[in-house]
Amino acid sequence: xxxxxxxxxxxxxxxxxxxxxxxxxxxxxxxxxxxxxxxxxxxxxxxxxxxxxxxxxxxxxxxxxxxxxxxxxxxxxxxxxxxxxxxxxxxxxxxxxxxxxxxxxxxxxxxxxxxxxxxxxxxxxxxxxxxxxxxxxxxxxxxxxxxxxxxxxxxxxxxxxxxxxxxxxxxxxxxxxxxxxxxxxxxxxxxxxxxxxxxxxxxxxxxxxxxxxxxxxxxxxxxxxxxxxxxxxxxxxxxxxxxxxxxxxxxxxxxxxxxxxxxxxxxxxxxxxxxxxxxxxxxxxxxxxxxxxxxxxxxxxxxxxxxxxxxxxxxxxxxxxxxxxxxxxxxxxxxxxxxxxxxxxxxxxxxxxxxxxxxxxxxxxxxxxxxxxxxxxxxx
Numbered sequence: 001x002x003x004x005x006x007x008x009x010x011x012x013x014x015x016x017x018x019x020x021x022x023x024x025x026x027x028x029x030x031x032x033x034x035x036x037x038x039x040x041x042x043x044x045x046x047x048x049x050x051x052x053x054x055x056x057x058x059x060x061x062x063x064x065x066x067x068x069x070x071x072x073x074x075x076x077x078x079x080x081x082x083x084x085x086x087x088x089x090x091x092x093x094x095x096x097x098x099x100x101x102x103x104x105x106x107x108x109x110x111x112x113x114x115x116x117x118x119x120x121x122x123x124x125x126x127x128x129x130x131x132x133x134x135x136x137x138x139x140x141x142x143x144x145x146x147x148x149x150x151x152x153x154x155x156x157x158x159x160x161x162x163x164x165x166x167x168x169x170x171x172x173x174x175x176x177x178x179x180x181x182x183x184x185x186x187x188x189x190x191x192x193x194x195x196x197x198x199x200x201x202x203x204x205x206x207x208x209x210x211x212x213x214x215x216x217x218x219x220x221x222x223x224x225x226x227x228x229x230x231x232x233x234x235x236x237x238x239x240x241x242x243x244x245x246x247x248x249x250x251x252x253x254x255x256x257x258x259x260x261x262x263x264x265x266x267x268x269x270x271x272x273x274x275x276x277x278x279x280x281x282x283x284x285x286x287x288x289x290x291x292x293x294x295x296x297x298x299x300x301x302x303x304x305x306x307x308x309x310x311x312x313x314x315x316x317x318x319x320x321x322x323x324x325x326x327x328x329x330x331x332x333x334x335x336x337x338x339x340x341x342x343x344x345x346x347x348x349x350x351x352x353x354x355x356x357x358x359x360x361x362x363x364x365x366x367x368x369x370x371x372x373x374x375x376x377x378x379x380x
Contacts, residue, residue, distance in 0.1 A: 084144055084320070084321050084324060085116055085117075085118040085144065085145065086118065087118060087145070088118060088119040088120075088121055088145070089112070089118060089119070089120045089121070089144070089145050089146075089147060090121055090123050090145065090146050090147070091105050091108070091109050091120055091121065091122050091123065091147045091148070091149060092123050092124075092125050092133045092134075092136055092137050092146070092147070092148050092149070093105045093122055093123065093124045093125070093133065093149050094125055094126065094127075094130035094131070094132060094133025094134050094148070094150070094153075095124065095126050095130060095133070095151075095215055095216070095219075095242075095243040095244065096124055096126040096215075096242055096243025096244070096245045096246060097124050097243070097245055098243065098244055098245025098248065098265065099215055099243050099244030099245055099261070099265055100151065100181075100220075100244065100261065100262040100264055100265050100307055100309060101130075101149055101150070101151045101309055102122070102124065102243075102244075102245075103264055103265055103345075104149055104151075104178055104179050104309035104347075105122045105149040105309075106122055107179075107342070108120070108149065108178060108311065108329065108332075109121065109122050111328075111332045111338070112325070112328060112329075112332075115328050115331070115332065116324075116328060124243075126216075126242045126243045127242060128216070129153055129156075129157060129160070129161070129215075129216040129217050129218040129219055130150070130151070130153040130154065130157065130216070130219065131157065131161065131164065131165070133148070134148060134150070134154065134157075134166065135165045135166055137172070137312065137313075137314055138165070138166035138171040138172065138314065138315075139166075139314075140314050141314070142173075142313070142314040142315060142316035142317040142318075143317065143318075143321070144313060144317050144318065144321035144322075144325070146313075146314060147175070147311060147312065147313050147325075148172070148311070148312045148313070149178070149309055149310070149311055149312075150309070150310050150311075150312055151219070151220055151307060151308065151309050151310075152219075152220040152223070152307060152308060152364065152368070153216075153218060153219045153220060154168060154310075154312075154361070155168075155361060155364035155365040155367075155368050156218050156219070156220070156223060156368045156372070157218055158365055158369070159365075159368055159369040159372040159373070160217070160218040160372055160377065160379060161218070161379055168361075168365065169361075169362070169365075170315060171314070171315050172312040172313065172314065172315055173312065173313045173314065173315050173316070173317045173322055173354070174310070174311075174312060174354045174355075174357040174358040174361060175310070175311040175312060175313055175322055175325050175326055175329070175354055175357065176310065176311050176325070176326045176329045176330070176350070176351055176352050176353070176354065176357055177308060177309075177310045177350045177351075177352040177356065177357045177360055178308075178309045178310055178311055178329065178349070178350060178351070179264075179308065179309045179342065179347040179348065179349060179350060180306055180307065180308040180309075180347065180348050180350060181262050181263055181264050181282075181306060181307055181308075181345075181346050181347035181348060182262070182263050182280050182281045182282030182286060182305070182306045182307070182346070183220070183221075183224045183260050183261070183262060183263070183280070183281030183282075183305040183306060183307060184260075184261060184262065184263040184266050184267065184270075184277055184279075184280055184281065184286075184289075184292070185199075185224075185228070185258065185259075185260055185277070185278045185279045185280075185281065185295055186251070186258070186259050186260075186261065186266050186269070186270060186275040186276065186277055186278065187199070187257060187258050187259075187275065187276050187278055188251060188252070188254045188256070188257060188258075188275070188276070189273065189274070189275065189276050190254060191210075191257055191258070191276065193278060194276070194278065195278050195279060195293065195298040195299055196278055196279045196295045196298045196299030196300050196303075197298055197299030197300075198278075198299070199258070199278055199299070200232045200234055200299055200300065203232070203234035203235065203236055204234055207234070207235040208235045208236075208237060210236045210237070210257040210258060211236065211237045211238075211239050211256045211257045211258070212225040212236055212237070212238060212239065212256065212257065212258040212259055212260065213239050213240075213241055213247040213250060213251050213256040213258070213259045214238060214239070214240050214241065214247060214259070214260070215240075215241060215242075215243050215244045215247060215261075216240050216241065216242060216243070217238075217240045217379065218377075218379070219240075220260075220262070220305075220307050221244065221247070221259060221260045221261050222238060222240065223305075223368070223371070224260035224281060224305040225238060225258070225259075225260045226238070226375060226377060227303065227305060227371070228260065228295070228300065228303060228305075230375055231300055231302065231303055232300055236257075236258070239256050244261050244265060247259060247261075248261070248265075248266070248269065251275065252269060252274045252275060259275075260281070260305065262307040262346075262347075263280065263286055263288070263289065263346035263347075264345045264346045264347045267288065267289060267346060270289075270292075277289070277292045278295075278298070279292065279293055279294060279295035279298050279299070279300075280292050280293070280294045280295065281294070281295055281303065281304060281305035281306060282294060282304065282306055283296070283304055286346055287343065287346075288343070288344060288345070288346045289346070308350075308364075310357055310360075310361070311325070311329070313325075322354055323354075326351075326353060326354055329351050330351040332351070333349035333350070333351040334351075
């Protein structure tokens, strides 16, 4: 009887030691543990609990495993995933290829693939002013392998579409504000107007005749056009498309008169003569097109409109994953060659923190809600 009690006491102490060791592992932040030999101290002589017997061996192993399991699971849950990403990451662009959002996504995808050693693949999901692709991410698994690049539409849509299939604040985790750049007012070369002043005069002479294309109802090019129409007191007709790409095609074919896209994707067509630039929407002239006047100085005082692009993840994505992505983006944008290439395309790298991007989104959403209410815009 005394030997059995002694053995039971030894079992209790071995179990306690194992459990304490497992709990200690939960506080170790290094996912690579163990990376060298581990010593387990047993405070009794060898052979306790009748260790030589098959029954004693099974009992000891079972109790140690059972007592350690909860602590091991807890440790795994608290250790950040330092191996992220270990397979391909999908970046959804909620617009067709060829637009500013697509350009931003492809820049980020290429650089993250190079720095993190996994493929970041762009997946275009156009439709309903970006709602289709955005909803897909809202319903995706929050593991960092499904991301979303958004534009101003993300802040515009809550006021434009009150019954969205997602909550823009609750269903997404901000990662970083990526890029920003001015709007460029462009026209088909056949249009008899060479600046904003001449365009306004032409529109007033032909009310309801001129048309302007956009990447969809409620998108930044649409809102830029609406702002121009409202401030200039003219009557021009909006023609929505499923992304900038198809809108560009019809503008260059002369099917529509105007467009208000971002300068990064439209300037190339101006340089080849397929579009005519009438004015830049920024506060200042663009460094990549200093000969193009601002809309403010060339006919519509006070007009200002710029585009921005940011990266989101599904709500609930581990903070360690969010932080790693943001850190890589920040490091990328600090590289002189990357910054130079982006400036050459007319966009400015930002690379904000998740907290800064969240505050920016809140401010943008509130601002566009006021604009939409004041103009009386409704979903089409």
